[in-house]
Amino acid sequence: MLRIEQLSLALPYYPRFWRRRFATHLDQLSFSVTAGSVHAVVGASGAGKSLLAHAIMGLLPKDAQLSGSCFFKQTLLDEPRKRALRGRELALIPQSLSALDPLARSQHQVNWAARRAGLPPSPARQAASQALAHYQLDERARRAYPHELSGGMARRVLTAMAHVAQASLVIADEPTIGLDPAQRSRVLDALAALALQGKAVMLITHDLRHALSIADRVTVMREGRCVESADASAFQGTGQMLESAYARALWQALPDNAFNVDTEYAEESRFA
Amino acid sequence: MNATQPRLRALACSGFVALLLLALLSGQWWLGDLPGRMQFDARLAPPGVDHWLGTDALGRELWARTLAGLGLSFQVGFLAALLGSAIALGLALLATLSPRLDALVRLLIDTLLSVPHLILLLLIAFALGGGLQAVVIAVATTHWPGLARVLRAELFQLRTAPYIDISRALGKSRGFILLHHFLPHALPHCLVGALLLFPHAILHEAALTFLGVGLSPSQPAIGILLADAMRYLSGGYWWLGVFPGLGLLLMVLSIERIAHGLRRAL
């Protein structure tokens, strides 16, 4: 569904007030996401996971320098095509709840998402209502403003907005952050269900354990580089099936495992 | 001026604007008595080679009068902005001392802010009888409340900062904290605030003078020049009205640009 080849990204920064330099945030990233599966991208904060999502969606600032190529359904995904497919074929569930407009009711926001995906007014209303129902958002939640929603409900509104257009690639950026275990598994189950419908789901998270509960494949990122792409089944035992030391360290540092912290990566894996 | 260095370009722009401003104001040192010198054979002459911006009804060179007027405006604006920000800083610092003083300062700010600026200016200029001093005081008095409000909010936010608590716990006096912590923190804000006050002060001085309650008519202030121009407007002597105002606009615009640049840099 989605194939990424040698993707690199540099963003400008100002070391002095007047001097502009570029810093590399993604470095020669390659992996692919197949239809009907959940592909987890795992890494510590600052590894460039959100930037990767924005790069695929074409949401980077104008002065970003992007190189390498993405292919979506075997066709090159360049900027004009990203713009054309956003909301229709590519959907993003954003990381922050501040992505919801605080001044609009949730049903309006889902409705807008449907309209933006190109649906005419009345089918859009229908699709929105279906999506809301699908994520068990009742009448009160539909009429609520974002500040009146609980964290889990707001997440479900965001998921409904991504779901409403029936996009074939769904990128979920840290969808479980700040949720209690019950809400978390609900959100993860919803993502797994999307994959069962034949969509490609890219799950971006810092939490390997939650990712493994639904993922089919896992890509481990570190400082903008792809450390390892492996099947989820490779994460077992002592991690002997994993190729890179970093991925193994990440796996072993989980509480269910040995809690074994390799000194070399101790600092990072504690946050990962 | 490399297009890939947007901030460098902004810096260069501010420098250019500052140079322009200096050129406008440099007249003070070499104009001499030119702004007041009458030429009886060249009354109301249109702009041309001999009289760059034309002359007024008494045959005085408009360009010289405009430059002199800009210098005067700058002087009033500078003094008023300085005085205004000093009052603002003083009262904002005073407000941090006790809740009762704070309530008083806030009432004063609210009172002054709820009278339209120009009315208050008129009242103060009326009370002080006009003239340069009166205008400076009037403009300073009407313009400090806005800045004081910002500074007060800034200082109150600072008051809860941990290092202030530590200083207090170490037994430092309120005066010490005021002088060593609050004042250095407030000064940069005050500077930028003063710069932002500047254009407003200049515009209000010109307005007050235009209405006839500001600087005395014997001075070549921009407001006076434009009030004169009003009288000759129907005769088609357009240069009398256009150039002094244009000069004022340029000066205010350049100060505004510099203030904005500085605020972004700080």
Place this chain on the structure above:
Amino acid sequence: MALDVRLALATLRRLLRLGLILLCVASVSFGLMMASPVDPVDAYLGPLVAQVSPEQRELIASRWGFDDPAPVQFGRWLQQLASGNLGVSHVYNQPVGEVISQRFTRSIALLGSAWLLSLLLGFTLGVVAGAKERSALDKLISAYAYLTASTPTFWLALLGVLLFSVYLGWAPACCAGPVGVPSQDIHLATRLHHLVLPVATLTLLGTASITLHTRARMVALMRSDIARHAFAQGARRADIAWRHGVRHASLPALTLALASLGELFGGSILIEQVFAYPGLGQATVEAGLRSDVPLLLGIALFTTLFVSIGNTLADSLYHMVDPRMRRPSKPRQTTP
């Protein structure tokens, strides 16, 4: 219910504060009048000053209490004020209240239309400019706004007269109607014709701050998570500006417009002076130039009331309209 009580209490507090501020303004302006070097007897006499002997001056001073200490005079003035009597204007030979109400009814057409137009124009320009930062349109609109923000009001009015009245002859240069025609005989179209130029000037100047403020809001919104999310849904800029931008920027623009009534009034003083429009602004200048103390005080109080009501409305608006403020944040329900 609890909300209503809270709202009522807040309103009451605001009204009390308003009263306090009015009292302060009254005492400050009265103090300024007292401090003035203009002799109150001269001010009272106006042009008749040359016809009065020193004995008669004494008589006037004792009749009106000009020799009493300032606090006594202030007390007397407050007492009069409480009974609705603002004194008599010697410039217009009318009670101050009448002068103000007459003049204000003429000014309100100018002020109201300029206020509304600058709000609408400024808001539209701000939304358009901020929707695409650094586009050609944004640069144009920003340049216009910065330029007009630095333009002296009276100079723009003067240029307007020069261009449209003197050279093109499209609009009258003076007054609220033809000279010498009683005001009740003036046709509505004529009145409007006389209003066009002053309103246009005042509008152009009031637009700048609202444009810049709205633009700043829009730029912030276009960089926010909300806009990025909307882009991710496939929205175009115009869509985001319309659905999100207008929602986010309209309340601040309205608030700013309400809070800057003072500046609007200041602008109208200058513009009425240039166009010789017989409104409240011109009366203010007359009162200041000819030392009409009661009128000056009356106008100061009246405009303060006018501006304060604007400020109070601006303050309360957020609480009434913004959904985040309108309902107190309900306790978040966990699992539905």
